[in-house]
Amino acid sequence: MKNLNLFERISDKITCAAGSPGAFATAFLIIIIWGICGPVFHYSDTWQLVINTGTTIITFLMVFLIQKTQNKDSKAIQLKLNELLAASRRASNRMVDIEDLSEAELDVLRKYYQRLSDVAEEEDDIHKSHSIDSAEKLSRQKSQQPGVQSRKK
Structure with missing residues (x-):
């Protein structure tokens, strides 16, 4: 040593x-x-x-x-x-030590966060959600409300 x-x-x-x-x-x-x-x-x-x-x-x-x-x-x-x-209370602890993942596994995570970004872009405020699950849930709730139309690209 x-x-x-x-x-x-x-x-x-x-x-x-x-x-x-x-x-x-x-x-x-x-x-x-x-x-x-x-x-x-x-x-x-x-x-x-x-x-x-x-x-x-x-x-x-x-x-x-x-x-x-x-x-x-x-x-x-x-x-x-x-x-x-x-x-961070809202951060995913699953991201800790991801540097040990393979290149293919990192690509899957990158796609995950790209999807999160796409869902967040459809919202008025990008800070309303912090995961794909909550972003999709919020998006579904908003689209089910009467008089609310989803902004599709």
Whole structure:
């Protein structure tokens, strides 16, 4: 566990440093110096290999650091969203941890919420319902009332 914490601390520091203006300026300066050195080394294969190897190694390592940072950020965002869902009296707790669903299951949920949106658009006030069941029930009740016509698209 201690090594994991050490890796996390180091990767967080490197990620912050790599995204700084100083890091960009340093990288830019290295490219300028490399370009100026071209005539000195007669634009040799070795001269080109130096920059290609350096950028490949840095890119390879940064991919893992960026992925680690994105994973951590994604977990934090999911936890914040879960907290909002749990705190909201009208939100469906079924949405907590949906990031573990398959792509096909997420598509089914997307269709569900598209349907909810379609039903809500037929209402005068989109805040009157918070689920497909209640939206459809409200819509049926309104259409059964005398003198109320449903607004179809």
